Structure formats: C-alpha cells, structure tokens
Amino acid sequence: MWVVGRHWGRRERALLWGVLVATWDAAWGQLRYSVPEEVPKGSFVGDVAKDLGLQLPTLQDRGVRVIDRGRTQYFALHGKTGHLVTAERIDREQLCTTVQQCVLRCEVIVEGEMQIYEIEVEITDINDNAPSFKEVVLEEKISEVTAPGSRFPLAGAHDPDSGSNSVQSYELSGDKHFSLAVQTGPGGDQRPELVLAKALDREEAAFHELVLRASDGGEPARTGTARIRVVVLDANDNAPVFSQAEYTVRVPEDVPVGSTLVMVTATDADEGLNGHVEYSLKKITEIASQIFQLDSQTGAITLVRSLDFEDGDTYEVE
Ligand SMILES: [Ca+2]
Ligand SMILES: [Ca+2]
Ligand SMILES: [Ca+2]
Ligand SMILES: [Ca+2]
Known part of the structure; x- marks a missing residue:
C-alpha cells in the first residue's frame, strides 16, 4: 500500500x-x-x-x-x-x-x-469560463448634436481563462447609428469603444438599444453579452412651427368684447424648455394693439375693445 x-x-x-x-x-x-x-x-x-x-x-x-x-x-x-x-x-x-x-x-x-x-x-487551461461583463445593462447618455466619429469607452468583459481561452474579440449589434472600435491596451488587453457612426436626432429616436458581445478564442467559443441603452439628450435644434402660416378670421363688428377670435398654435419638437412655446406679436399697428390682445401662453387672440367697421375693416398682425 x-x-x-x-x-x-x-x-x-x-x-x-x-x-x-x-x-x-x-x-x-x-x-x-x-x-x-x-x-x-x-x-x-x-x-x-x-x-x-x-x-x-x-x-x-x-x-x-x-x-x-x-x-x-x-x-x-x-x-x-x-x-x-x-x-x-x-x-x-x-x-x-x-x-x-x-x-x-x-x-x-x-x-x-x-x-x-x-x-x-x-x-x-481548458475553456471552462465564458467572458462576462460586470454590468449587463449599461446606459450611455449622448447629446443629439454629438459629432459623428465621437468615441465613448465601454467597460470590457472579463474571462479568467488563459491565453486564447480568454476574451479575444468584441462585436456590436442593434443599430446603424453606432459602430465599434477596439483599442489595444499596453498589456495587450482589448478595450471596446462605442463610435457614433451616424448623427443622432432625439426627435426621431430618443433611445437606441445595442448589444455588445465578447467572445473568447476557445473551440467552441464562449460568449458574454451586455445591453447598451443609449439615451439621446435633447438639444434645442428645432424652431416652433405654426399650424398655419397665415390665419384669416372674419368677424361681425358686433362680436362681444372678450371673445376669442382665433387661437394660433405652434409646436416645437424639442423636449422640455427647448420645446416650450410662447407667443408674442412682432408687428402690430397702434390701433390694432388697442383692439386685440394675445395670450402669450395659449396663443388666443381676444377682443379687448368693440370693433367698429368705420374705424377699419382689416387688421394685420404678425
Ligand atoms: Ca477552471
Ligand atoms: Ca473562456
Ligand atoms: Ca480554464
Ligand atoms: Ca432637439
């Protein structure tokens, strides 16, 4: 024995x-x-x-x-x-x-x-470990006016195996607005970077969902994935647009004071304060300013003095 x-x-x-x-x-x-x-x-x-x-x-x-x-x-x-x-x-x-x-x-x-x-x-070594990401869901906040070609470093995956059984490559899928670049660090480690390939537009798509996949070099290869959610931050890149370029209103001269004659509406595709619309009159005659009043928040134009056909039959305001 x-x-x-x-x-x-x-x-x-x-x-x-x-x-x-x-x-x-x-x-x-x-x-x-x-x-x-x-x-x-x-x-x-x-x-x-x-x-x-x-x-x-x-x-x-x-x-x-x-x-x-x-x-x-x-x-x-x-x-x-x-x-x-x-x-x-x-x-x-x-x-x-x-x-x-x-x-x-x-x-x-x-x-x-x-x-x-x-x-x-x-x-x-045998390839008994798959690459894994510390965070399986990542969020990247990127302004919609970011120049294409801009890069955003991403956290890499870890695979405790050795040599070719460890992380060998990265792959990005999900959206044409983004591509992937991989830098090689001083120790030979791979560092994935998100590259903006195509200009963003928050008004078109406020979010982009991507999948980052890390693969090792084993036979067969093992993989690990992380989801990347890109949140597109708003920039003030839209001007308000009126529902009509011109509003024509015909009113009888006996319409009561306080009546709303017309409601002008403009919308702005931006978000939050960038999309907030306020109304003001740019050009108005002295006489017209005594007759009409514009609500800066609602766009309602109301009559503040009785109309008299003899004073004038058309008023134009801008
Ligand atoms: Ca092992
Ligand atoms: Ca491995
Ligand atoms: Ca191993
Ligand atoms: Ca915008």
Whole structure:
C-alpha cells in the first residue's frame, strides 16, 4: 500500500532531507508532466514507475510517498500501476489567478532507496469560463448634436481563462447609428469603444438599444453579452412651427368684447424648455394693439375693445 495524503511535518521533512543528503547517490531526479484542469479525480497524470525505472513489485515493498507542496493533496500514486493520478478536482482559475503558467510541485520519496524525486505538473487551461461583463445593462447618455466619429469607452468583459481561452474579440449589434472600435491596451488587453457612426436626432429616436458581445478564442467559443441603452439628450435644434402660416378670421363688428377670435398654435419638437412655446406679436399697428390682445401662453387672440367697421375693416398682425 502507498501511503498517500499524509501531511509531513517540518521536522519530519528536515530529518528526511538530512538523511537523504547524507546518503546522496545521484538519485535526484525531476519529472515533468502536464494535465488539463478540471479532469475527474483519479485521472492519469504520468507513469512515475516507468519514468523512474522502478520495478513495480519492488516498488510495492518499499515505502513510497507523494508529498504535495501545498496544503491540498492534489496527486496520488496509484498502487498497482505506479501511475501518478489526480486526487482532487484542480481548478486552474482558482489556483493560479495571476500567473500565466500554472505549475504544481510534489515529491515522490522512495524510502527504501533513500531517494527523492521532484515532480512538476503543469495544469493546462481548458475553456471552462465564458467572458462576462460586470454590468449587463449599461446606459450611455449622448447629446443629439454629438459629432459623428465621437468615441465613448465601454467597460470590457472579463474571462479568467488563459491565453486564447480568454476574451479575444468584441462585436456590436442593434443599430446603424453606432459602430465599434477596439483599442489595444499596453498589456495587450482589448478595450471596446462605442463610435457614433451616424448623427443622432432625439426627435426621431430618443433611445437606441445595442448589444455588445465578447467572445473568447476557445473551440467552441464562449460568449458574454451586455445591453447598451443609449439615451439621446435633447438639444434645442428645432424652431416652433405654426399650424398655419397665415390665419384669416372674419368677424361681425358686433362680436362681444372678450371673445376669442382665433387661437394660433405652434409646436416645437424639442423636449422640455427647448420645446416650450410662447407667443408674442412682432408687428402690430397702434390701433390694432388697442383692439386685440394675445395670450402669450395659449396663443388666443381676444377682443379687448368693440370693433367698429368705420374705424377699419382689416387688421394685420404678425
Ligand atoms: Ca477552471
Ligand atoms: Ca473562456
Ligand atoms: Ca480554464
Ligand atoms: Ca432637439
């Protein structure tokens, strides 16, 4: 039986090292294997017995230990075959968050021979994570008078996998007013930017819904998406427009004072204060100003003095 999974104390190890150094017989060796992350427990890593030239029957008589250098026992030696196998699920993203090359080290100690063998196992990446955005719904506020070609940086996606299994490209869809540019940062990271491709018009469309998709380079590729809602901010780019260019009103001369003779209406397509319409008279004769009054808010023109046909038969105001 192999003794596997036992954690050796510092004193115990120091003692063993002392013995090993004392009886050194050029038996120091190093083995290097690689295994993909996330393989099931018990998966083959390397044929330690064969690579060390150890005879299986003799191997079984001797005390052979696998000591992992970390806290967790990730590897074990399979008794009958002499194979190094995984003893745990190994998650590369959890083990090696910052380093590119993820290597675990363990030692095989053959006590009967007073030999120690160092084993390095490289944990290779698999594409088990999809790119993801911190915010899945983004809002961008852009004025309708923004010049085409303007750029708006967007937050990129994150994919904890390594190399080509990490984020490789971005794609934008949903609206012809926008296109996508991708800048490469100093560390080789990709930075998506929203580019205004076509002038906006709030009066035509106050919102634009876009989808930003990040893809990794795995086979098959995994993707992550974020929705971008562009809110078009109003600018005062419309003048009020009257419902008619000219209003002609015929009234009998005995119409009572206080009557509304005509209601002029103008509309402005802009929003809020930009779209607020107030009425005023630009050109009016002295006499007409004594007869008619315009309500600046409603556009109602009312009679304030009785009409007398003899005074005049037409009045023109602007
Ligand atoms: Ca993983
Ligand atoms: Ca990935
Ligand atoms: Ca991975
Ligand atoms: Ca406007």
